[in-house]
Amino acid sequence: MLFQGFPWTCRAYQHRDWTDFQALKASLACDVCSVNVELLVGIHWYFQPSEFLIEKLRSYSVLSLVWVLTALRERARSSFMYVGPTCFGYSEDYDKPNAEADLLAIVDGESILCEVS
Numbered sequence: 001m002l003f004q005g006f007p008w009t010c011r012a013y014q015h016r017d018w019t020d021f022q023a024l025k026a027s028l029a030c031d032v033c034s035v036n037v038e039l040l041v042g043i044h045w046y047f048q049p050s051e052f053l054i055e056k057l058r059s060y061s062v063l064s065l066v067w068v069l070t071a072l073r074e075r076a077r078s079s080f081m082y083v084g085p086t087c088f089g090y091s092e093d094y095d096k097p098n099a100e101a102d103l104l105a106i107v108d109g110e111s112i113l114c115e116v117s
């Protein structure tokens with residue numbers, strides 16, 4: 001999900017490159033212009049999310065859920081619990097739920113059903 005690597009900027013065209021940890025060498029080549037840059041001695045490591053993770057965060061509104069959870073948690077004074085996206089049904093046909101909820105939270109004893117988009 002997360003890749004460790006080194007972000008750097010090509011001096012020739014200011015292209016922002018990323019070199020994965022396992023591909024690091026003493027000399028790095030720009031992805032666009034192939035100009036070589038010498039790797040610094042003391043570099044800081046960075047982490048980059050995979051495209052899969054970014055796409056899933058976008059398509060399933062996960063960041064919106066995290067934002068709502070954070071807001072509800074900050075509002076709580078004595079208790080807080082939640083259940084993430086859940087399907088509800090009255091039959092045993094799990095493929096056809098009767099209803100779904102993006103978030104069910106119980107904040108200070110109050111039930112809060114959320115539709116997040």
Ligand SMILES: [Zn+2]
Pocket residue numbers: 010011012013014015030031032033034035
């Ligand atoms: Zn370049």
